[in-house]
Amino acid sequence: MKIFRFTFILLLISIILNGQTHLEKVKSFFPDSKELKKESIDWYRFSVPENWKKPDERKISLAVSVLKSKTKSQLEPVVFIQGGPGGNTIEGIRFWLSHPIRNTHDIILLDLRGTGFSQPQLCPDLGKKxxxxxxxxxxxxxxxxxxxxxxxxxxQDMIDQGIDLGAYNSVSVAHDLHNLKNALKIPIWNVYGVSxxxxxxxNYAKIYAQDVNTLTLDSSIPDISVYYTNNTQNYVSSLNKVFKSCKEDPNCQRQYPDLENxxxxxxxELEANxxxxxxxxxxxxxxKFTYNVEDYKIAIQQGLYNKKLVEVLPLLIYQFKERNKESLSGLVQAFSGALxxxxxxYFCFTCNEVIPYNSLKDYDAISSRYTKLKGGLSFYRSDFNVCEEWNKNRSSIEPVISLKNNNPFKVLILSGSLDPITPDYFAQNTALNFANNVKIINGYTFGHALGYNESGAxxxxxxxxxxxxxxxxxxxxDQKKIAFKTGIALNKGVVKTTGDINSKQWYYFIPLVISLLVILVVFIGTLVNVISQRGKSKLLVFLLLTTSGVIVFFLISLVIAISRVLHDNFYILAFGLPSEWSFIFVLYKIALALSIITFVASLMKVFRKNIPLYVMIFLAIGIFHFYFFGWL
Known part of the structure; x- marks a missing residue:
């Protein structure tokens, strides 16, 4: 009888709360994307109470995208829960278009309250500051x-907008998810969270265990009270694994000797200069961007997140040592992505349910053990300072719930041995939160978020x-050897070109494309001329043929090199190209020298006979060199 009453009460509460939500189908959040228009995606706005304890008061709007399965499978959908806290979900929808999960499952992406396309936005420009x-x-x-x-x-800005800061926490999101599942008329789904x-x-699986078919935890947090406290220890432990692996790798040790020191x-050195x-x-x-000690430490720490970045980490450390400003300038854009x-x-969640349960005293005590590091990572320690002020005059803080779960569902935990923020021992500890059916996958050469790699997916x-x-x-x-990238030919031109591709709008490259078409026409035209004249063409024709030919060969080689590097490890392009492609740099110098010689020869010989033609040719060549002059 007691069980019946309890079930009835839960059902009644659910009915009442469902009456406080509203799911509305809307147009795409990317109205100009032709790529997404071709996909089978449903877009929604989901209205929920900001504070689930006050369901009749202020409402907020959550953005939802449902990527339909590529087959007519009836398998349970997968709902993805982003990390951060504060990470955008739907903004990265293109990652999921060809994801293997989508072959047989619908994928549901939700911008958690206060993130992405959800409303209200909570200080969206704070990261820039x-x-x-x-x-x-x-x-x-x-x-x-x-x-x-x-x-x-x-x-203060959020308070002025009437935002209930205390309502932005994991338990609130759990209620959001449960009610979204019901609104979408999904009986049960697979829950996939990262970081x-x-x-x-x-939290969601503890409160609403009946909603969960399977639970995937990628780079998991077992206990919020150790998330910050052990931060420095976790970073140094991951870093030591890289130092050890490099020392044991003959190529890495030869090119980057004594990496740890x-x-x-x-x-x-950065402390002084x-x-x-x-x-x-x-x-x-x-x-301008100034790298000080803390910027350096956090840049290397962020490098441990990604398997591909780890492979170039020795090279990056040496760029700081050698004060290579060109390479470090290119790093700034990647650095900005971390913010x-x-x-x-982020601070609503962090100050509501993280920092209050972590000890600054313990954090400092652990950090003090690593004297050569000169303290912990200020990037994280400063969150204690923010939350101390953030939570001043606050009457109470909601207690976090126990994550111990007598789970009826299967659990997969993924971890990377090089992960500096949720290290591999976190996976073992997370497994202890569950009574049944737990599987752990560890990737030794992986960092954070294994699921973003093909094998993890x-x-x-x-x-x-x-x-x-x-x-x-x-x-x-199971691979134990990190594939460190050695033999990289550094080149500031590659860094600049890569930076331009990443930062410039497409129309910035229109003059380059037009000039390359002109150069290609010149190459074909002069080649036909030489063949038809059977080698009796004038010197200037041969010069034009050679110059345009070298430029064309340079560009073809460059495209092939970049495509190979992109397939292998695109972070290499932040520094240069593998040494086997270093001939490309020589090609450019030859192209520049030939361009000058040809230009001078045309002025001396025939320029005046056909001014429009030669102006067009050398304007095209000049534009080409404008884009690539940094390759010298």
Whole structure:
């Protein structure tokens, strides 16, 4: 009888709460995307109470996208829960278009409250302000002071909008998810969380276990009280694995000797003499970024997140040692991507349910053990400072719920041994939260978020569908040797070209495309002329043929080289090209020399006879060199 009453009460509450939500189908969040128009995607706005304890009061609007399965499979959908906290979900929808999960499952993407296309947005420009603070050449103490100031300004702005800051937490998201599932008329679904999304997912699976068919936790958090406290220890542990692997790799050891000492010595050097680099003003209005000690440490820490970045980490450390401003300038744009979170959301979650349960005293005590590191990572420690001010005059903080779960569903936990924020031992501890059916996959050479790699994506699909992993996937995860990238020919031209491709609008390259078409026509025309004249053409024709031919060969070689590098490890392009492609740099120098010789010869010989033609030819060649002059 008691069970019946309890079930009846839950049903009654569910009916009442469902009456407080509204799901509305809307047009695409990307109205100009031709690519997405071809896909079978449903777009929704989901209205929910901002505070689930006050369901009749203020409502917020959540953005939802449902990518329909590529087959007519009736398998349970997969709902993805992003990390951060504060990460955008729907903005990255293109990642999911060809995801193996989508072959047989609908994929549901939700911009969690306060993120992405959901409304209200919580200080969407705060990350840019943090980036501008990091760019300055000032003390760590001043960085923290400035960060606290702009964060509190964000808080006040949200309060002025009537936003209930305490309602942005994992339990609220759990209610959002449960009601979204019901609104979409889905009986049960597969829950897939990554990074901080694993903490949210565990809260959801604890409160609404009946909603979950399978639970995938990628880079998991077992206990929120150790998330910050052990931060420095986790970073150094991951870094030591890279140092050890490089030392054991003959090529890495030869090209990047004594990597560990180089890393720590560079900390001391930057402490005395920071590095200021020029950057595109579209990235930073001031056009300059200064790398100090803390910027260096967080740049290397972020490098440990990604398997491909780890492979070039020794090279990156050496670029700081050698103060290579061209390479470090290119790094700034990637660095800015780490601050793309919705930081209003980030601090609501962090100050509501993370920092209050972590100990600054313990954090500092652990960090003090690593004397060569000169303290922990200010990027994370400063969150204690922000939340101390953020939570002032706050009457109470909601307790976090226990994540212990007598789960009726299967659980997959993925971890990377090089992950500096949710290390591999977190996976073992997370497994202890569940009573049944737990599987752990660890990738030794992987960092954070294994599911974003091909092997991880297929592993998750196989787990959900109860299939074994293939030998290839298993071998990929079991690989113990990091494939460090050595023999990289550094070139500032490659760095600039890569930066332009990433930062410039498409129309910036229109003159280059037109000039290349002209050069190609010149090459074909002069080649036909030489063949038809049977080698009796004038010297200038031969010069034009040779110049245009070298330029065409340069571009073909460059395209092939870049495509190969993109397939292997696109981060190499932030520094140069593999040494086997270094002949491309010589080709460009030859092209430039021939261009000058041909131009001078045309002025002396026949330029005046056909001014429009030669103006067009040399304008095209000049535009080409404008784009590639940095390759010298």
């Amino acid at each position: 943090f980036f501008q603070i990091l760019a300055k050449n000032q003390s760590d103490e001043q960085d923290i002071k400035d960060k606290v100031q702009v964060s509190l300004s964000c808080k 901080y999304g694993t903490f949210i997912s565990q 180089i890393y720590y010595n560079t900390i001391s 920071p590095i200021t680099v020029n950057v595109d003003q579209s990235i930073l209005p001031g056009g 793309s979170l919705n930081y209003g959301n 297929y592993s998750i699909r196989n787990f959900i569908e109860g299939k074994p992993n293939t030998a290839f996937i298993t071998q990929n995860f």
